[in-house]
Amino acid sequence: MDTKKLRRELENRLKHPSRHFIFDREKDQLRIENIRTCQGITVSLLGIIAKWHEQKDAAIDEVVYFVEEGLQAMGKPVSLSGNESKIFPVIRSTSFPTEAKENERFVYDEHTAETRIYYALDQGSSYRLIDESMMKAEGWNLERIRETALFNVRTLPITVKEDVVAGNHFYFVRSNDGYDASRILNQAFLKEMHEKMVGTMAVAVPHQDVLIIADIENNTGYDVLAQMTMSFFASGRVPITALSFLYEENELEPIFILGKNKKV
Incomplete structure (x- = not known):
């Protein structure tokens, strides 16, 4: 499987008179977009190919389902008021678009040099990123959205699995609810984990x-x-960053690991 074959497969399976496809050759990303609203979903082809080598057609089936559900949800009317418990933060890379379309900016906060915090309204099997027009139409502001989302992410259950490699302990949060990376914003959880550390605490999303x-x-x-972070990054449905972060004094600092124990 290569990007050309995968692109053709996805376009064939997601073909619809109301949609068109935009291919970013430089980033190997395919965007499936509604022609009328310009709303759409962008998928990373390299990440799907990495999963295809392990899961074969099941990897493509998952992406098709994800895109279909997401596009259908975008066509439904939404309201923030009355759905406060469904507002969550989602972590994205700093290369992720800041606008749904021209002059329709997403609501977001800066996070680290590698990541940004967007805000989403959960719609069951998918979620919709909140944009400024949606926020202003209901008389909300960024502070209210931020406080609501951060409160909700702290209420999510956290199940941790542990592995030990070469004398180092690794803890994994994988609930598959769409908000695993978002749990990096749960400061109480990070502090709790920090207290367990024997060595240096590092975090990756x-x-x-x-x-x-x-x-x-x-x-x-x-x-x-x-190596672990790069492997997850390559296989993720929504990749964020292959870099890791040192956690010190409640702050996240990106670290560059050059191999053979060198870091900057």
């Missing part, structure tokens, strides 16, 4: 469906974390 917390106790741990 390679894609939206996983949060990795590492207790780095030796130099090999950095290499393991880098």
